[in-house]
Amino acid sequence: MLTLLERIAFVLLVLVTLGWAGYNFWLIARAIRRGHGEFPWREYLKTWQARIRAQIVQVGLNYPVFQNRPRVGLLHFMVFAGFSFYFLVNVVDFVEGYFGFTTLHQGGVFALFNLAADLLSIGVLVGMSALLVRRFIVKDKAFNIRENVLLDPRVRAGAIRRDSLIVGLFILIHVGSRWLGSAFRLGQTGQPDWSAPGANVVAMAFANLPEPVLTLGAHVTWWTAIGLIFLFFPYFVLSKHIHIFFAPLNWLVFRERKLEVTEPAKQNGKEGVGAQTLQELSWHSILDSYACIMCNRCQDICPAYAAGTALSPSALEINKRYWLNENLRAFSGGAASPSLLDFAITKEAVWACTTCGACVEVCPVGNAPMVDIIEIRRALINEADTLDANLQKALENLGKQGNSFGQSARNRVKWTQGLNFKIQDARKEEVEHLWFVGDYAAYDPRGQALTRQVAQVFQDAGLDFGTLYEAEWNTGNDARRAGEEGLFEQLAEHNIAALDKAKFRSGIITTDPHTMNALRFEYAKLGKQYTVTHYTQVLMQLIAQQKIAFKRKLNYRVTYHDPCYLGRYNQVTQQPRQLLQALGVELIEMPRHGMTSFCCGAGGGQIWKGGAVPGERPSEQRIREALSVLSSSNGNGNSPASPLLFVVACPKDVAMYSDAVKTSGNDGKIVVKDIIELVAEALQEPILVTPDKTPLTQADADARAREAELA
Ligand code: SF4
Ligand code: SF4
Known part of the structure; x- marks a missing residue:
């Protein structure tokens, strides 16, 4: 039990550090709220099952952490599981220290509690030590970010390493002290308690220590276990380990479709201008930077990084976070951030993204760096920034001719030449399936031969299908991801009008996955719900119906x-x-x-x-x-x-x-x-x-x- 002086000191410590940490938390919350968009509470409530599932699978079981780095995932899980249980352990230890109550030698549920605390403590100590060895002795290359990537100078100088060391040592001291403290307390009682086997073995080594030494040991380890938490709290809020709080929150408010391009926000009355600054990003994007664990999994899987370009999705999140930490009070109070291109990502990196979505899929905390990149592209396009000449040409072609090849609309059906049957025109006659062919399948010479083969197989299988002929335009999927929101809308409006006039009983078939994505998900936002299937799905259906043998x-x-x-x-x-x-x-x-x-x-x-x-x-x-x-x-x-x-x-x-x-x-x-x-x-x-x-x-x-x- 603590002395009176210790109890007073503890209360003072808690008041000061919780007040300090709470203030920083409040600043972070205000900083996140500076991002645009509302919290769609109703949508969250409607999908509460999915959100609870995410808390269990993604957070509780650490599933995404295991997914592509299983060994590191296991070490992280050991620390995570122990630390989660330590919320209860710390409360019990506080009660024990303050009120003199003890769980030792109590049996029943207390024995289970002691056993879990003992084993999970060992798990945390082993897991954390191995993670520190990985970072500081093995120096895993996964932590490196290439020199051609824009990275906050503090991070280049080793700020993340320092942060990891401080937090790693805190965890080792906190958990190690608690574990050692149990051994001192067992030593004081002079009786073994096998419900805490690890601590019991250590207690046996303390058997010959005099009582005052054991008492001192119990007091010191209580302070280095419980007192340290509060000393550490203000630092923790600004460290990368605040993800303990923000990662579960991020999974709680995740977007239903993680890979979705967000709808452009209205800013200053203007539609679709994207984001030049931090406050023009969504609150989700600002929250992402606080949830980021700086693991570089997104960088590992990023094709643009693998190709040696200046794009690293993890650097984008890290830069946002370091800028925010440095300017937290001013930003949360309403000051504007400089251009994201000044501190978060370079223009070259912005244009290197293939929008493959791998960074979003792999992120263990549910971040979406790709969405930020598309927002920045929107802003660049809106500002009429100089684009790559070929990209500019393709976008112009889309605007003028409805296809990126710059060919006439009539040529869209050129691929049908050589077929010994006529493709039905769904504008004129009713068909079962509408085949939305897509640009590459229609215009690219290599694609045309394949499109003819698809048509022939469909025809031979007796599939009733037709196309929009030259009324089909590019769906705008990639124009939208290039940041050309206006062009996307123009293309979508044209296609929706053409589809409205077409006569088809069932859904849409397509050979092109990009087309599939736009028709299936992005046109839905414009009020049109289509059932869209890829030709591989159609072929499997035809096999199942024995129309293809x-x-x-x-x-x-x-x-x-x-x-x-x-x-x-x-x-x-x-x-x-x-x-x-x-x-x-x-x-x-x-x-x-x-x-x-x-x-x-x-x-x-x-x-x-x-x-x-x-x-x-x-x-x-x-x-x-x-x-x-x-x-x-x-x-x-x-x-x-x-x-x-x-x-x-x-x-x-x-x-x-x-x-x-x-x-x-x-x-x-x-x-x-x-x-x-x-x-x-x-x-x-x-x-x-x-x-x-x-x-x-x-x-x-x-x-x-x-x-x-x-x-
Ligand atoms: S979406 Fe862009 S940033 Fe993300 S992995 Fe793909 S190329 Fe990299
Ligand atoms: S964005 Fe996600 S995957 Fe990338 S470094 Fe942060 S936590 Fe890791």
Whole structure:
């Protein structure tokens, strides 16, 4: 039990430090409220189940922390679990210290409490020590941020390392003291208590210490355990470890669709001007910087960072946070921040983002750095900032011709030439399905051949479909992500009017995942709800209805690339794989697949920009990744003559990866194929060449022909 003097000192300490920390908390809350947008309480209440689930899965089980760094995730979980339980431990210790009550030797629920506290303390000490070793001795490269990225000078000088050291030592001293304190108290009683086995072992070592030493030990460790919390509190509020509070809050108020581009805010009466300054970002974006744990997971997975550009999504969050900490009182009191381009991110970095959404998907605290980048792009476009010439041209083409290729609307149906049937015109005759073809599938010469194959397969399967012909325009998905909100609206209005006039009974089919995303989610914000399916989903439905029956089993070793806008944005990851399975190919997954797929580098307007990047292009890195898994796999005994295939399901990917195979010097080693090419091949009659009329695959037939040629 504490002495009277100690109790008075403790009360004073609590009043001073809680007052100080509370003031800083209040400033942070005001700073967050300076961001635009309201708290949509009603929406939160409507989706309370999802929010509770997020608290259990994302926060309670630390699921996203485990996801892509499982070992670090386990160490973090040990610290998290112990620390969470320590909320109760600290209350009990306070009561014990103040009122002389003890949980030792009590049995029952107290024995369980002591056991949990003892074991979880050991977990925290082991976990925290290992995390410190990782940062300070192993010096994991994941903590580095490249020199060409704009980073707060204090962070460059080691501020995050210092912060981590202070907090790490606090945790070790706090938990270690509490654990040692139990041992001193057990020593004082002179009786073993196996409900706290760890502390009990240490207490045995204290057996011969005189009583005054044990009493002093118990008092000192109480202060270094409980008193230290309050001493640390004002620092903690401004440290990166405030995420303990803001990360759960971030998951509580998460946006229903995490990858959604936010609706542009009205500022000074102007619509859609984006964000030049911190206060022009949403309150969500400011909250993000306080939730950030500065783990660099988003940077690890960012294709723009991997390509050597100046973009690091983690640096963006870190810079926002350090600026806020430095200017907290002024900013929360209403002072304006300077331009985000002065302290948070460079213009080069802003234009390097592919809007792949990987940073949003991977973030363990639910941050969305990509959304900030799009807001800044909006502001740059609004200010008529000088754009990359190719991007500028593509945006102009979209505005004038409704397609990024700058071709006439009539050419949109050129791809139909060569088909032996007429595509129905949904503007004139009613069809079951409306096929929204998309720019790349319609205009790109490589895409056109594939689009014809899709049409042929649909036709042969008896699918009743038609298109909008030249009334179809680009959906504006990528124009919006390039920051061109006005252009997006113009394109969307045109398409919605065309779709309103078209006659189709069921939903929309598309070959293009970017198109799918805009029609499915972004037009919904404009009041139009469409059911949109990707052609791989349609093909699977046709197989299930037995309208498609493959005649050949394909003997290829393949890997499949999930397009960002199909997998991450639209959660279509299973159907393409089921299709590959039905085709009989041997699918070997790349390490980054499904929701953690690595972007080809085309999205968000990047495909229009062209130009060089400082390092290896994301698409070239992806081809290397594919070759490495395809060639290192033992496979299932496929013919060695089978080409290795890189299978895609997006017309832009066909263009991106066909180029990447050439530019990375891998011509002949791997072939890029759209999934429809495999479907078309498997639908052909088998080639019967053997005397016993055994059907051969095209690949086997090709291999035999090559062998015969060599012989
Ligand atoms: S959206 Fe993709 S490219 Fe953009 S910052 Fe996030 S991970 Fe990087
Ligand atoms: S934004 Fe998320 S993933 Fe990126 S550093 Fe912060 S916490 Fe980690």
